[in-house]
Amino acid sequence: MKYHIERDCRMRFSVPAREHHLQIRLVPWHDDSQSLIRVALRVEPDTTPVAAFDCFGNLSHHFAVLGAHEELSFSMRAEVQTRRDNPFEFEPVEPAREMEWIAHRLRQTPRLWDFILHHGDLTPTLPAEIHGHSLPVFHEGTPLLRQVQDAMHWTRTIADYDASCDTSVTALPALFEARKGTAGDLAHLLIALVRKWQVPARFVSGYIDAAYFDVDGEPTGEHPPCPQSIHHWAEVLIPGGGWVGFDPALDLLADATYMRVAVGRDGKDIQALRQNCKGQAADIEFDETLSVSRISA
Amino acid sequence: MLKQFQSGGGGQLLDRSEGPVMAFHEFYRDDFRPREHYLPMWEHIQRAGQQSLASKARDAQLALHNEGVTFTLYADEEAGVERVWPFDILPRIITAHEWAQIEAGLKQRIRALNLFLKDIYHGQRILKDGVVPPELIYRGKDLCREIMDIDPPHDIYIHISGVDLIRDEEGRYLVLEDNLRTPSGVSYMIENRIIERRILPEFFSSYRVRRVEHYPDLLLQALRYLSPRGPADAVVVVLTPGVFNSAYFEHSFLAREMGVELAEGRDLVCRNDKVYLKTTLGLRQVDVVYRRVDDEYLDPLVFRADSVLGVAGLINAWRAGNVALVNAPGTGIADDKAVYAYVPEIIRYYLGETPILPSVPTYQMTDHQDRAYVLDNMERMVIKSVAESGGYGMLMGPASTPAQRADFAQRINADPRNYIAQPVIQISRHICYLDGELESRHLDFRPFCIHGSEIDVVPGGLTRVAMTKGSLVVNSSQGGGSKDTWVLAD
Numbered sequence: 153m154k155y156h157i158e159r160d161c162r163m164r165f166s167v168p169a170r171e172h173h174l175q176i177r178l179v180p181w182h183d184d185s186q187s188l189i190r191v192a193l194r195v196e197p198d199t200t201p202v203a204a205f206d207c208f209g210n211l212s213h214h215f216a217v218l219g220a221h222e223e224l225s226f227s228m229r230a231e232v233q234t235r236r237d238n239p240f241e242f243e244p245v246e247p248a249r250e251m252e253w254i255a256h257r258l259r260q261t262p263r264l265w266d267f268i269l270h271h272g273d274l275t276p277t278l279p280a281e282i283h284g285h286s287l288p289v290f291h292e293g294t295p296l297l298r299q300v301q302d303a304m305h306w307t308r309t310i311a312d313y314d315a316s317c318d319t320s321v322t323a324l325p326a327l328f329e330a331r332k333g334t335a336g337d338l339a340h341l342l343i344a345l346v347r348k349w350q351v352p353a354r355f356v357s358g359y360i361d362a363a364y365f366d367v368d369g370e371p372t373g374e375h376p377p378c379p380q381s382i383h384h385w386a387e388v389l390i391p392g393g394g395w396v397g398f399d400p401a402l403d404l405l406a407d408a409t410y411m412r413v414a415v416g417r418d419g420k421d422i423q424a425l426r427q428n429c430k431g432q433a434a435d436i437e438f439d440e441t442l443s444v445s446r447i448s449a
Numbered sequence: 450m451l452k453q454f455q456s457g458g459g460g461q462l463l464d465r466s467e468g469p470v471m472a473f474h475e476f477y478r479d480d481f482r483p484r485e486h487y488l489p490m491w492e493h494i495q496r497a498g499q500q501s502l503a504s505k506a507r508d509a510q511l512a513l514h515n516e517g518v519t520f521t522l523y524a525d526e527e528a529g530v531e532r533v534w535p536f537d538i539l540p541r542i543i544t545a546h547e548w549a550q551i552e553a554g555l556k557q558r559i560r561a562l563n564l565f566l567k568d569i570y571h572g573q574r575i576l577k578d579g580v581v582p583p584e585l586i587y588r589g590k591d592l593c594r595e596i597m598d599i600d601p602p603h604d605i606y607i608h609i610s611g612v613d614l615i616r617d618e619e620g621r622y623l624v625l626e627d628n629l630r631t632p633s634g635v636s637y638m639i640e641n642r643i644i645e646r647r648i649l650p651e652f653f654s655s656y657r658v659r660r661v662e663h664y665p666d667l668l669l670q671a672l673r674y675l676s677p678r679g680p681a682d683a684v685v686v687v688l689t690p691g692v693f694n695s696a697y698f699e700h701s702f703l704a705r706e707m708g709v710e711l712a713e714g715r716d717l718v719c720r721n722d723k724v725y726l727k728t729t730l731g732l733r734q735v736d737v738v739y740r741r742v743d744d745e746y747l748d749p750l751v752f753r754a755d756s757v758l759g760v761a762g763l764i765n766a767w768r769a770g771n772v773a774l775v776n777a778p779g780t781g782i783a784d785d786k787a788v789y790a791y792v793p794e795i796i797r798y799y800l801g802e803t804p805i806l807p808s809v810p811t812y813q814m815t816d817h818q819d820r821a822y823v824l825d826n827m828e829r830m831v832i833k834s835v836a837e838s839g840g841y842g843m844l845m846g847p848a849s850t851p852a853q854r855a856d857f858a859q860r861i862n863a864d865p866r867n868y869i870a871q872p873v874i875q876i877s878r879h880i881c882y883l884d885g886e887l888e889s890r891h892l893d894f895r896p897f898c899i900h901g902s903e904i905d906v907v908p909g910g911l912t913r914v915a916m917t918k919g920s921l922v923v924n925s926s927q928g929g930g931s932k933d934t935w936v937l938a939d
Contacts, residue, residue, distance in 0.1 A: 173761035207597035262576040265587040428761040
């Protein structure tokens with residue numbers, strides 16, 4: 153499928169800021185599962201963003217506005233062609249040999265260890281049970297894909313997806329208390345579980361088809377269309393299939409309606425915006441809009 | 450456990466199974482006569498009498514005070530207060546023969562560790578080949594993911610190093626720690642020599658002592674070599690965290706001696722992936738930043754966002770090849786104390802050579818067998834947190850209380866990767882002139898290496914002395930003192 157993406161961000165300072173440095177991760181990946189056909193970035197006050205790849209393969213851009221300014225905005229326009237119509241379409245590895253396949257990949261690519269060993273506040277070592285629900289145990293010989301799907305369903309027994317919530321927890325145990333959370337919270341829970349099985353799992357932020365934000369039926373005054381926002385899911389290294397996306401929030405496998413922007417060990421690795429500035433501004437107003445529209449099937 | 454001991458390199462260590470062994474005495478032979486290279490000094494002391502030493506010790510203290518040679522202790526009751534640098538007037542003397550081995554061993558080690566860093570931050574061949582376990586690296590707190598695949602100028606990561614050496618009970622030099630981040634102490638090495646030349650000129654006339662005072666010249670030459678715009682007009686700055694840092698004296702000393710600007714983070718600004726110094730005449734492009742700011746504070750855009758000590762955009766400028774950072778960020782993974790145990794293998798892997806300087810046997814707490822052994826024998830071990838230095842995060846087993854051991858056991862079990870243990874080594878002793886008496890104290894040695902167009906090891910170093918009788922803790926940050934170190938010419 154082909155998508156057109158528009159993302160606009162604007163920040164306003166109560167007192168002028170200066171020596172303002174920003175690093176942004178907005179641009180979708182360009183790899184086997186999706187092609188970045190074109191992209192344009194614009195910054196106001198006018199400056200030229202510089203591109204760089206980080207250690208996880210994410211494309212970031214950085215730029216600086218040194219002079220005093222009360223407002224700064226940046227926007228991205230991109231077109232993306234996605235290809236993974238059917239996430240189940242791959243040559244599977246015999247279940248009894250799946251862990252051997254993973255071990256081989258770890259030897260070939262030591263950087264994958266990051267996606268097993270990392271246990272921070274967002275993906276901690278999980279207790280044996282949560283709210284009386286035992287953690288799913290890995291069964292060698294059962295296809296990993298199926299086990300991760302089951303694990304994805306299990307996450308919903310721990311916490312519900314709350315589409316209205318836009319603030320993720322800062323430590324995963326808070327999700328167990330709240331019993332509901334963001335897409336990112338549920339993705340972190342799934343990742344923490346899969347890592348307990350010694351299987352690489354990573355956190356993804358990206359864009360999804362606008363249809364997921366539509367309310368059922370025609371939008372009305374009472375139920376206006378939901379604003380589109382960045383989405384989060386997990387990817388697990390599936391033998392034979394490579395990185396396969398699992399979205400616990402929508403209970404789906406990521407297909408051609410998902411566009412990956414950044415991956416990391418957890419959400420902290422892939423903040424969409426990092427900035428540093430000088431000035432006395434106590435208040436910063438921040439507005440952001442996102443529009444993802446399908447151009448063709 | 451056995452594997453680590455066997456990989457220690459450079460010969461077997463003493464068998465401690467037959468009970469405690471005596472520390473090697475650098476000054477006295479076993480028959481309590483001075484060693485041959487100390488005889489001229491000893492004869493001079495006998496001729497002049499100890500009274501003259503008292504007067505010289507007073508002169509040294511006064512000179513250090515007047516010249517503002519200070520050090521700040523963080524752990525002290527008066528934390529943050531600068532103290533006059535503690536100095537013992539009797540020098541340690543290293544023969545040309547001993548120095549040749551030290552110099553060759555350090556050069557070998559720095560070459561190998563530099564190749565290790567290049568590999569870890571690029572292709573990771575050593576991990577793929579199973580020489581170093583990937584889990585060890587990826588569990589390390591100092592693996593700097595933010596610099597993966599960045600090429601530093603001339604592929605040099607470790608420009609300045611201060612490797613800690615000790616002498617074991619047989620007098621052999623062993624590497625205790627690799628300090629590859631922002632090692633301090635070199636200014637004290639030079640100040641010790643300046644003072645020593647002034648107060649003991651007669652000693653120098655009895656020996657052919659190699660110079661150390663040219664260190665700032667060597668450093669500046671190496672820094673200029675790294676300049677992306679060429680060495681001729683390279684603009685170099687020393688980046689300091691500021692006056693409250695314990696090594697601020699050294700930062701200002703080095704900047705002054707090299708004739709370059711001493712800057713704080715707020716004095717620099719990045720624009721278009723270049724670094725500039727703010728001057729009264731406008732912005733001036735900087736080519737080399739000799740940074741004495743830790744990695745995590747170096748660039749708030751990449752590392753700790755709340756850092757006010759660093760410079761936003763510095764890593765991007767480095768990535769673009771427009772500035773050299775000295776040392777390169779990310780060197781901490783190579784002096785991680787758990788990685789230290791693998792350095793002999795690292796040397797063999799990259800250089801195909803046998804390690805010249807052996808390492809101290811090291812128990813990995815991630816190894817169940819090692820951990821069980823260490824927890825059963827804590828009173829005979831030195832236990833160290835892998836990512837700390839300066840004597841912080843350390844348990845000295847023989848001097849510890851049961852409560853301290855229980856606390857460390859709990860910490861080890863909670864985070865095994867964060868700790869290593871080493872058997873207590875009775876590090877060597879030397880005479881010191883303390884309170885009017887000649888007393889023996891334990892000491893170690895930190896020589897300094899500079900990696901520019903080639904690797905130079907300055908013939909000398911900082912000898913650190915445990916000021917408390919019987920103590921094995923020599924760290925300056927723990928109240929240790931110092932001696933001048935004389936390396937003799939052939």
